[in-house]
Structures are given as structure tokens and as C-alpha cells.
Amino acid sequence: MQDTEIENLIGQEAERQQSTLMLIPSENYASKAVREAVGSVLANKYSEGYAGKRYYEGNEIVDQIELLAIGRAKKLFGVPHANVQPYSGSPANSEILFALAEPGSTIMGLGLSSGGHLTHGHPRVTFSGKYYTSVQFGLTEEAKIDYADMRAKALEHKPKVIFFGTTAYPFILDWEQARSIADSVGAYLVADISHIVGLIIAGVHPSPVPFAHVVMSTTHKTLRGPRGAIILVTDEGLAKDPDLPKKIDSAVMPGMQGGPHNNTTAGIAVALFEASQLEFAEYGHGVVNNAKVLAEGLRAKGIVLVGGGTENHLLVMDFSGDSLGKGTLVASALNFAGIVTNRNTVPNDPSPFYPSGVRIGTPAITTRGIKEHEMVKIAEWIAEVVEIIKSDKLPEAKEERQKYIQDFKARMQADERIKVICNLVRDLCAQFPIL
Ligand SMILES: *Cc1c(COP(=O)(O)O)cnc(C)c1O
Numbered sequence: 277m278q279d280t281e282i283e284n285l286i287g288q289e290a291e292r293q294q295s296t297l298m299l300i301p302s303e304n305y306a307s308k309a310v311r312e313a314v315g316s317v318l319a320n321k322y323s324e325g326y327a328g329k330r331y332y333e334g335n336e337i338v339d340q341i342e343l344l345a346i347g348r349a350k351k352l353f354g355v356p357h358a359n360v361q362p363y364s365g366s367p368a369n370s371e372i373l374f375a376l377a378e379p380g381s382t383i384m385g386l387g388l389s390s391g392g393h394l395t396h397g398h399p400r401v402t403f404s405g406k407y408y409t410s411v412q413f414g415l416t417e418e419a420k421i422d423y424a425d426m427r428a429k430a431l432e433h434k435p436k437v438i439f440f441g442t443t444a445y446p447f448i449l450d451w452e453q454a455r456s457i458a459d460s461v462g463a464y465l466v467a468d469i470s471h472i473v474g475l476i477i478a479g480v481h482p483s484p485v486p487f488a489h490v491v492m493s494t495t496h497k498t499l500r501g502p503r504g505a506i507i508l509v510t511d512e513g514l515a516k517d518p519d520l521p522k523k524i525d526s527a528v529m530p531g532m533q534g535g536p537h538n539n540t541t542a543g544i545a546v547a548l549f550e551a552s553q554l555e556f557a558e559y560g561h562g563v564v565n566n567a568k569v570l571a572e573g574l575r576a577k578g579i580v581l582v583g584g585g586t587e588n589h590l591l592v593m594d595f596s597g598d599s600l601g602k603g604t605l606v607a608s609a610l611n612f613a614g615i616v617t618n619r620n621t622v623p624n625d626p627s628p629f630y631p632s633g634v635r636i637g638t639p640a641i642t643t644r645g646i647k648e649h650e651m652v653k654i655a656e657w658i659a660e661v662v663e664i665i666k667s668d669k670l671p672e673a674k675e676e677r678q679k680y681i682q683d684f685k686a687r688m689q690a691d692e693r694i695k696v697i698c699n700l701v702r703d704l705c706a707q708f709p710i711l
Contacts, residue, residue, distance in 0.1 A: 293305075293710055294705060294709065294710055295614065295701075295702045295705050295706075296614040296615070296616050296701065296705065297614060297615045297616065297641055297654060297701055297704070297705065298616050298640040298641060299615060299616060299617045299636040299637060299638070299640070299641065299654075300616060300617060300618050300635070300636075300637065300640070301444075301471065301497075301589055301590035301635060301636065301637020301638070301639060302443065302470075302471065302494075302497045302637075303497070303639070303640050304496065304497060304498065304499075304500045304639050304640045304643055305500070305640055305643045305644065305710050305711070306496070306500055306501060306502060306543070306547070307500065307546070307547075307550060307711070308711055309546050309550070310500070310501055310502055310543045310546045310547050310550075311502075311543075313502070313539060313542035313543040313545075313546050314502045314539050314540060314542075314543040315539070316539055316542065318338065318341070318538040318539040318541075318542050319537070319538065319539040321334070321335070321338055321538050322535045323335050323338045323342075323535055323536055323538055324529065324530075324534055324535045324536075325529065326342070326525060326529070327339040327342050327343050327346075338538050338541075341538065341541055341542050341545060342360060342361075342536070342538070342541050344545045345358075345360040345541050345542070345544050345545035345548065346358045346359075346360055348545055348548035348549060348552065349506055349508065349544075349548055350508075351552075352477060352548055352551065352552050353483070353485055353491065353508055354483075354485055355485060355491070355508040355509060355510050355511070356509065356510070356511055356514055356521075357508065357509035357513075357514070357520070357521040357524070358506055358507070358508050358509075359506065359507045359508075359524055359525055359528050360504075360506050360536075360541055360544050360545075361528050361529060361533065361536040361537075361541070362492075362504065362505040362506065362507060362528055362533070363504065363505070363533060363537065363540075364494065364503055364504060364505055365393075365395070365468075365470050365492065365493075365494035365505045366394070366395050367505070367532060367533065368492050368494075368505035368506075368507055368528075369393070369395035369396070369404065369439070369466075369468065369492060370395065370403055370404070370532055371507065371524070371527040371528045371531060371532045371533075372437070372466055372490055372492060372507060372524070372527070373403075373404060373407075373408065373437060374527040374531050374532060375520075375523040375524050375526075375527035375531070376436060376437050376464050376466075376490070376523070377408060377436040377437050378436075379407045379408065380407070380408065380409060381408060381409065381436045382408065382409045382410070382411060382433050382434060382435045382436060383396075383397050383404065383408045383409070383410055383411070383435050383436065383437045383438070383439070384397065384410070384411045384412070384413065384426075384429060384430060384433065384435035384437070384438045384439070384463075385397040385404075385410070385412060385413075385438070385439035385440075386412065386413060386414070386421070386439070386440070386441075386442060386445075387412040387413070387414050388621070388628075389621040389622075389623065389624070389625055389628065390412075390413075390414045390415045390445075390623060391415070391442045391443060391444040391445035391592075392412070392439075392441070392442060392443065393439075393441065393442070393443050393468065393470070395439075396412075396439035396441070396468065397410030397411070397412060397439065398410070398412075399412075409433075411429050411433045411435060413425045413426040413429050414623075415623050418583060418584075419582050419583035419584075419623050420447060420583065421445070421447075421449070421450070423450065423453050423454075423457070426438075426454070426457050427457045427460065430457050430458070430460060430461050430463065431460060431461060434461045434463075435461065435463050436463055436464065437463060437464045437466055438454065438457065438458050438463045438464070438465050438466065439466050439468055440454040440465060440466065440467055440468065440484075440488070441466075441467060441468025441469060441470060441471075441492075442468075442471060442472075443470070443471055444590065444592055444620050444621075444633075444635050445588075446567075446581075446582065446583055446585065446586035446587060446588055446590055446591050446592065447583060447586070447587045447588065448481060448482065448587050448588065449472075449481075449482075449484075451465075451467060451482060451483075451484040451486070451487040451488060452487055454467075454487065454488075455487035455488065455512075458489075464489045464490060464513075464516070465487065465488045465489050465490075466488060466489070466490045466491070466492060467484030467487075467488035467490070467491045467492070468491075468492050468493075469484060469491060469492070469493045470492070470493050470494040470497055470505075471497055471498065471588075471589070471590070472498065472588060472589070473493040473494070473497065473498055473499045474497070474498025474499050474500065474551065474556070474559070474560055474563065474589075474639065475498060475560050475563065475564065475588060475589060477499070477551050477552075477556060477557075477560065478556060478557045478558075478559060478560020478561060478563075479557060479560065480560045480561055480563075480564050480588075481588060485508075485510050486510075486512070487512065488510055488512065488513070489509070489510060489512050489513035489516050489517075489520070490507065490508065490509055490510070490513050490520070490524070491507070491508040491510060492505060492506070492507050492508075493505060493506055493508075495540075495543075495544050495547055497639065498560075498563065498589060498639045499547050499548075499551060500547055500550065500551070500639075500643065501543055501544050501546070501547025501548070502539075502540045502543030502544060502547070503540070504537070504540045504541075504543070504544055506544065507524050507528070509521050509524060559642060559643070562642045562647065563589045563638050563639050563642045564587070564588060564589060564638075565648065566638040566641070566642050566646065566647065566648065566651050567586045567588065567589050567590060567591060567637065567638045568585070568586060569648045569651040569652060569655070570586075570591065570636070570638065570651050570654065570655050571585045571586045571591050572585075572655075573651065573652055573654075573655025573656065573659075574591075574593065574655050574658060574659060576655075577655065577656070577659035577662075578659075579593050579658075579659060579662060580593070580594045580595070580597060581593060581594060582594045582622055582623065582633065589637050589638055589639050590635060590636065590637035590638070591635075591636060591637075592620055592622060592633045592634070592635050592636075593606070593633060593634045593635075593636065593658075594622045594632065594633050595632050595633065595634070596622050596625065596626075596632035596633070598632075599669040599670065600626060600627065600630065600632070600669075600670055600672070601627055601629075601630030601631065601632065601670040601677070602632055602668075602669075602670070603619040603620065603622070603630075603631045603632045603633045603634045604619045604630045604631065604670065604681070605665055605668050605670065605681075605684060606619075606634050606661070606662055606665065607619040607634045608681065608684065608685060608688065609661050609662075609664065609665050609684075609688050609694065610634070610658065610661050612685075612688040612689055612691070612694050612698065613657065613661050613694050613697040613698050613701060614697070614698045614701035614702060614705075615654070615657065615658060615661070615697075615701060617634050617635060617636045618634070618635050619631050619633065619634055619635075620633040620634060620635035621633060630670055630677065636658075638651075641654075641708075643710075644705075644708040644709075644710055645708050646704075646708055650704060653700075653704070654704075657697050657700065657701065660693070660697060661694065661697060664691065664693050664694065665684075665688075668684060
């Protein structure tokens with residue numbers, strides 16, 4: 277490699293990934309086979325169009341790769357149609373909207389601060405909220421999906437499309453109920469399973485396929501593939517609208533995209549192959565089991581969890597009872613201890629910029645082979661870090677916050693107790709090499 281600057285930085289990032297605990301629930305380690313596909317010569321090829329209908333010559337082999345990926349997706353999820361070309365989850369959701377709803381029509385989704393995704397109609401800042409009239413539903417007092425609110429808002433606003441899916445929600449989703457709400461107003465139900473796709477394949481979360489009309493999933497989260505996404509049309513979708521496959525395909529290309537990333541398509545095919553093996557079910561069980569052990573360990577140390585626990589791969593620690601924006605400080609301190617998480621809003625969070633929660637998940641560390649025994653230790657280390665910064669508070673005055681965080685980081689970097697935990701994390705990680 278000639279470019280030593282990038283070579284060095286990639287080396288440093290590999291070292292960081294090896295020596296820290298990756299607890300961000302949307303991240304994972306793709307296999308070597310997936311990474312090899314993504315780094316292959318397939319990236320050199322232009323293939324606008326679909327198999328057998330390309331605008332460029334020389335796609336005989338790429339056609340076979342894309343058809344393999346499509347076939348594997350259809351078989352694994354039990355659906356009649358799959359599109360494997362979306363560049364990522366957010367473009368895929370735009371494409372679904374482009375296919376199913378005229379600009380200006382009404383769409384509905386779970387609010388961001390309730391654990392939904394930006395692309396599900398977040399007002400003002402997103403395509404989905406600016407070009408569509410967006411309605412957002414929320415959570416109950418117990419931090420569960422408020423199906424009554426969802427139903428009432430659907431009946432009032434008559435959305436054409438209902439997105440149902442989450443990024444920071446620790447409980448099982450009730451697809452049947454969501455479908456009955458969609459049916460009450462004749463809406464399309466789009467299941468966005470980006471986070472939980474691996475759990476669904478493993479059989480530890482119910483599948484939306486019998487209920488949703490369209491299913492979208494990213495491929496780089498619990499599916500452990502390359503960065504990308506797939507859009508599936510179910511039998512239910514086909515029954516509602518026989519043109520749905522065509523509408524989705526033309527919304528992807530030429531509607532929103534140009535040439536597919538063939539290297540990614542091959543990586544998706546490999547990931548789908550790996551996910552169809554028996555070991556993958558074991559993996560999914562491990563992810564959920566590890567999350568439960570983590571939740572118990574944290575609760576035992578007095579840490580409050582949104583909704584009180586978890587039924588899936590993630591949980592959200594809730595520091596709103598502590599001080600404003602405490603999640604920001606906890607996530608930063610954990611990072612200095614080698615425990616990588618992300619700050620996250622909690623339900624009714626007063627600030628989206630300095631939120632009160634920290635989201636943690638187990639998909640990546642379970643891929644490394646970490647099990648219950650280690651999860652107990654990890655819960656203790658997290659609780660220790662929280663204890664170390666017990667008296668830290670973000671200033672009330674907005675102008676002072678940046679400066680406080682800067683000083684806080686300097687203090688954390690020098691803190692001997694944080695260093696001790698960081699070394700313990702490093703030793704644990706050395707026992708579980710990433711491949
Ligand atoms: C991650 C995610 C997306 C967006 O995927 P990107 O690849 O980041 O664009 C969409 N929906 C949900 C529910 C997600 O978790």
C-alpha cells in the first residue's frame with residue numbers, strides 16, 4: 277500500500293476495535309468472507325438496472341451474484357420478492373416512501389425520542405418529515421409501544437404508510453397489532469427490522485413477514501453483513517397490491533439510485549448464507565441472553581433501565597433522575613474505559629443534544645464469543661464508571677457545557693480508576709480476538 281497515512285489509520289482502528297468492548301447495538305463484526313467480498317473487484321463494475329435488464333454490457337457474472345443474493349433473501353425470510361440494491365437503510369426507507377406515497381400524503385411512525393428512526397417521519401430535519409405530512413406515535417408510561425395511541429392517530433390522520441420499527445427499544449414488537457391498525461385505515465404496513473433482523477432469523481423475535489406488506493432491513497447490524505439494506509415484499513404485500521414488487525424496484529432504480537454496489541451485493545449474499553447456518557440461531561440466542569444478564573447486573577447495581585429491562589439485544593440506561601444530560605457524560609467516561617456506547621434520549625428527554633440515556637447492546641460482543649460469565653464483569657465495570665462520575669453534572673448554562681465536557685474528558689483520560697478498568701477491558705478483549 278502506497279498511502280501509509282490511511283494504512284496507519286486503518287491499523288489503528290483495527291487495534292481500537294480489538295481492544296475495546298463494542299456495545300453500540302447497531303454495530304457488529306462482519307466475517308472475513310463478507311469483508312473480502314466487499315473489497316473485491318466487483319466494486320469496479322457498473323450494473324445499472326436489474327439482472328437480465330442492465331444498461332451496461334459485461335454483467336453476466338454480476339447478474340448471477342445479484343440473483344443469488346435475491347434468492348437467499350427470499351428463502352431465508354419466506355417472501356416472494358426481494359430487492360438487494362439499496363445503498364443503506366435510510367435510502368431504502370426513502371425508496372419505500374417514494375414507491376408507496378405521493379409527496380404531501382400522510383405517513384406515520386414511532387417518534388425518535390420514543391426509540392423510532394429519523395426516516396420514519398421525523399418532522400423538520402428529514403426527507404420523510406419534510407416531503408410528507410408526518411404523524412408520530414409514542415410510548416406508554418411503562419415505556420412500551422402505545423398501540424392505543426398508534427390506533428387513535430391512524431384513525432384520525434389516515435396515513436398511507438405506517439413504519440413500524442425501532443432503533444432504541446428493548447422490547448418485542450407486536451406485528452399483528454400493527455397490521456390490524458394499518459388495516460383499520462387501509463395503510464401499508466412497513467416493518468423496519470434493521471436492528472432485530474438477526475434475532476428474527478434466529479427465532480428469538482417474531483417475524484413480521486406474516487403481517488407486514490413490506491419489510492426493510494439494514495444488512496450491517498445484527499445480520500453481520502456489509503453496510504447496505506434489503507427491501508422485501510411479502511405475500512401480504514402482494515395480495516394488497518400485485519404491482520408492489522415493480523413499484524419497489526423502480527423506486528430503488530431509477531427512482532432514487534443509479535448503479536448498485538455489486539461488491540456490497542456479494543457481501544449481502546455471503547451474510548445471508550452465514551445467517552442461514554445453524555450456528556446463527558445460537559448466535560441470536562446468545563445476543564438476547566447476554567443482554568438479559570447485562571440488564572440484571574446493572575439493575576443490581578441500582579442503575580435504572582428504560583422500561584426496567586430488555587427482551588432483545590439492547591437496553592437503555594436512564595440517568596434522567598440524576599442530572600440533566602448525564603447520559604452524555606456517562607457515554608464519554610465509558611469510552612475512556614474502553615467500553616464504547618452511545619448517548620441516547622430517554623422517553624420525554626428534555627434535551628436531544630445532551631440526552632439522559634446511554635444505549636448499550638450485545639450483538640457485537642456476542643459475535644466475539646463473549647458469554648454470561650464475562651457479561652457479569654462488564655455490568656460491574658459499567659456500574660463502576662457510573663460511580664466514579666457520580667458527582668459530575670453538566671452546567672445548567674448552555675454556553676458552559678462545551679467547556680465542561682472538554683475538561684471532563686481531560687480528567688477522565690487522566691483518571692487512575694478509569695485506567696484500571698480500561699486495562700481489565702483490554703485483557704478481556706485479548707481473550708476474544710476479532711477476526
Ligand atoms: C439503522 C437504521 C436505519 C438506517 O440505516 P442506515 O444504514 O444508517 O441508513 C433505518 N431504520 C432503522 C430502524 C435503523 O435501525
